[in-house]
Amino acid sequence: MAQTSQLLAPANGTVIALAKTSDPIFAQGTMGQGFGLTPTDGQVVAPVSGKVSMVADSKHAIGIVTNDGLEVLIHMGVDTVGLAGKPFQLNVVPEQEVRAGDAIATMDLEQIQASGLDTTIMVLITNSAQVLSGLDLTEGAVHSAEPVATAFLKSQEEAHDSSKKLSHAELAKFIVKNVGGKANVNNVIHCITRLRFYLKDEGKANDEILKNQRGVLDVMHASGQYQVVIGNEVVPVFEEVVKELGDLGDAPTQPQVDNGKNPVSKAFGNLIGFITGSMSPVVGVIAAAGILKGLLALLTLPQLGALLDVKSTAYITLSAIGDSAFFFLPILVGFSAAKRLNSDPIIAAVIGGVLAYPQLIEWGKAFKTMFEVGGFKFQFLNYSYSIFPMILAAWLAKKCEDWLKKILPSYLHMIFIPLITVLVVSVITLVITGPVIQGVANGVAVLINWLVSVSGWAGGLIIGGFYQLLVIFGLHWGVVPLVAQQIAGTGQSALNAIICSTMISQGAAVLAVALKSKKEDTKELGFAAAISAFCGVTEPAIYGVNLRYRKVFVSGLIGSAAGGFITGLFHGTMFGFTGGLIGFSSFFNPQHPTDLSSFYTFLLASAVSIIVSFIITWVWGYNDQMTMGKKVAKKQRPGSTK
Numbered sequence: 001m002a003q004t005s006q007l008l009a010p011a012n013g014t015v016i017a018l019a020k021t022s023d024p025i026f027a028q029g030t031m032g033q034g035f036g037l038t039p040t041d042g043q044v045v046a047p048v049s050g051k052v053s054m055v056a057d058s059k060h061a062i063g064i065v066t067n068d069g070l071e072v073l074i075h076m077g078v079d080t081v082g083l084a085g086k087p088f089q090l091n092v093v094p095e096q097e098v099r100a101g102d103a104i105a106t107m108d109l110e111q112i113q114a115s116g117l118d119t120t121i122m123v124l125i126t127n128s129a130q131v132l133s134g135l136d137l138t139e140g141a142v143h144s145a146e147p148v149a150t151a152f153l154k155s156q157e158e159a160h161d162s163s164k165k166l167s168h169a170e171l172a173k174f175i176v177k178n179v180g181g182k183a184n185v186n187n188v189i190h191c192i193t194r195l196r197f198y199l200k201d202e203g204k205a206n207d208e209i210l211k212n213q214r215g216v217l218d219v220m221h222a223s224g225q226y227q228v229v230i231g232n233e234v235v236p237v238f239e240e241v242v243k244e245l246g247d248l249g250d251a252p253t254q255p256q257v258d259n260g261k262n263p264v265s266k267a268f269g270n271l272i273g274f275i276t277g278s279m280s281p282v283v284g285v286i287a288a289a290g291i292l293k294g295l296l297a298l299l300t301l302p303q304l305g306a307l308l309d310v311k312s313t314a315y316i317t318l319s320a321i322g323d324s325a326f327f328f329l330p331i332l333v334g335f336s337a338a339k340r341l342n343s344d345p346i347i348a349a350v351i352g353g354v355l356a357y358p359q360l361i362e363w364g365k366a367f368k369t370m371f372e373v374g375g376f377k378f379q380f381l382n383y384s385y386s387i388f389p390m391i392l393a394a395w396l397a398k399k400c401e402d403w404l405k406k407i408l409p410s411y412l413h414m415i416f417i418p419l420i421t422v423l424v425v426s427v428i429t430l431v432i433t434g435p436v437i438q439g440v441a442n443g444v445a446v447l448i449n450w451l452v453s454v455s456g457w458a459g460g461l462i463i464g465g466f467y468q469l470l471v472i473f474g475l476h477w478g479v480v481p482l483v484a485q486q487i488a489g490t491g492q493s494a495l496n497a498i499i500c501s502t503m504i505s506q507g508a509a510v511l512a513v514a515l516k517s518k519k520e521d522t523k524e525l526g527f528a529a530a531i532s533a534f535c536g537v538t539e540p541a542i543y544g545v546n547l548r549y550r551k552v553f554v555s556g557l558i559g560s561a562a563g564g565f566i567t568g569l570f571h572g573t574m575f576g577f578t579g580g581l582i583g584f585s586s587f588f589n590p591q592h593p594t595d596l597s598s599f600y601t602f603l604l605a606s607a608v609s610i611i612v613s614f615i616i617t618w619v620w621g622y623n624d625q626m627t628m629g630k631k632v633a634k635k636q637r638p639g640s641t642k
Contacts, residue, residue, distance in 0.1 A: 003155075006048075008146060009142040009143065009150060011039040012143055014263050017139060018033070031122075031124045031126055033124070034071075035139075038121075039109060040122075043073065049063065050067060050088070051095060055094055060077060060392045068153060075121070086108075087279050089103050151385065169244075171241075179206075181204075186198040186199065188453070190283075191283070216230065216542065232540055289322045296318055330353075331352035333352065335352070347422060348393070351421075355426075356384050392437060396433075446486075453494055459564075463568075473541065479495075483499070483577065491518060492589075494567075496573075500606075501563025502611075505559035505612070506541045507532075507541060509559065510556075512614045514526025522624075525544050529544050535582045552617050555620065556641040563606065563609030564605075574598070575589055575598075
């Protein structure tokens with residue numbers, strides 16, 4: 001039988017569920033499970049027996065640790081910390097032993113109400129994730145010290161299982177089990193930090209169990225995917241997940257559950273999911289290629305003595321290595337998109353090869369007319385560095401393959417499906433869809449660059465201040481193709497320059513936590529997350545630390561707004577893809593090596609982002625007395641099936 005612990009009413013009044021309280025942090029369970037009580041008088045008693053672990057300087061909160069290991073917080077009023085302790089009188093001090101029902105404080109309800117504040121007393125079990133398997137609550141009018149809630153405690157084995165660090169193979173088995181098992185998985189892919197499952201029924205997944213397992217930073221429903229945020233170790237965990245799942249056969253990648261979702265919202269979610277799944281696997285190589293190109297630009301700077309001659313064999317060879325990921329991008333995207341669609345990736349790669357064929361590229365650069373049908377002239381375009389035409393081509397190839405499989409005898413499939421699909425889709429893409437999509441994409445890229453440039457400091461401030469909010473919901477992947485298209489079409493991206501500051505700011509914020517904290521686990525996680533953010537990947541910082549302390553995340557947003565302001569003010573831009581501090585080389589202009597204006601802007605914006613985020617976090621955003629919130633539950637986003 002499960003061990004239980006009783007919680008008493010801390011005062012006379014009315015007990016309400018936590019979700020009905022006025023403060024969203026408490027109501028969402030961010031600080032742990034518990035309840036609220038609207039008091040009718042100001043006499044406050046201990047809801048549990050134990051040792052006083054904390055007394056707030058502002059006297060509005062008292063912490064008690066029970067013999068059962070419950071860390072109970074009694075928070076008197078909402079936002080009363082700003083009253084500097086005036087309405088409160090305390091009867092306890094740290095390390096004092098108290099019994100349930102003992103008087104521990106008084107609160108002046110009239111004074112709190114006169115300040116326009118809520119008098120609700122919160123009783124929270126701040127380590128709920130580690131020790132609780134459930135909490136039963138009785139709402140309604142109660143007397144002080146009357147039992148109102150029963151906490152069901154985890155067994156030692158359950159508590160140990162959720163806190164111990166698992167191997168990659170063990171974590172993979174745990175994840176597969178709690179997403180509903182192999183039978184519930186249609187497909188799985190990964191990006192830089194997340195496992196992205198396509199489930200038959202997301203309702204079978206155990207969100208809370210996954211969130212509370214060490215090694216899992218968060219769980220979210222977005223873009224038609226069930227996303228398990230792992231962090232920097234996502235690749236080895238993904239490999240173990242694939243082994244655990246085995247052969248999934250020809251299962252469809254799209255979730256099959258339709259819970260009456262708005263068709264427009266569902267279509268948008270599927271589109272975002274498709275773009276995400278197509279782009280995620282190639283982002284790493286694009287980033288690596290961008291770093292190499294930036295370093296080559298650095299090595300040819302006259303100010304550094306032109307360490308590398310642009311006509312030398314070494315430069316040409318390294319430049320080819322750096323260019324290859326972009327030059328053959330249609331092939332990479334086509335292969336990835338086909339894998340996402342469960343179609344033939346080789347067929348899609350061949351179509352991508354058609355778009356990247358050198359002779360067609362030369363014709364595209366020269367805009368030489370090659371087709372004239374019914375009086376309409378069609379021109380070849382340069383599709384190297386392009387994304388969107390190939391994504392649509394992969395989708396068309398999938399539809400063509402499926403149709404041919406239905407009408408052709410099986411003995412003709414091996415030869416005629418590739419033949420017809422490559423021929424038909426390539427021609428359609430070159431003649432019709434490619435020019436239209438590429439023209440629109442280039443236009444959008446130019447428009448975004450122009451808007452960011454014209455808006456100057458205002459655009460930098462707004463984008464810098466809010467961009468990392470997109471990361472919370474995984475919607476930043478919708479921006480990745482736009483940035484790539486900007487660089488492909490114009491050779492630069494002012495938007496990416498602003499985004500770069502947001503990565504650095506979140507890294508500086510979590511670094512401040514790591515340096516200030518005396519908790520070993522927090523320091524370890526903080527330093528690792530800071531390095532990741534400075535290398536352009538902010539999810540470990542956001543999900544592991546920043547968002548769970550909220551003020552740390554906000555501190556990072558303030559710093560990134562300041563960095564974006566500087567970038568926009570001085571019209572900084574990027575000539576490569578890689579962000580963060582590691583992307584410094586992307587700010588060198590390969591076409592004009594002597595123009596260092598964007599690089600100097602990067603240095604200034606980075607310094608401002610780091611200083612502002614670090615100082616605000618250190619002074620306001622974090623201290624070791626703060627209670628880490630639960631891993632943040634995400635709102636339903638487009639593409640979710642729940």
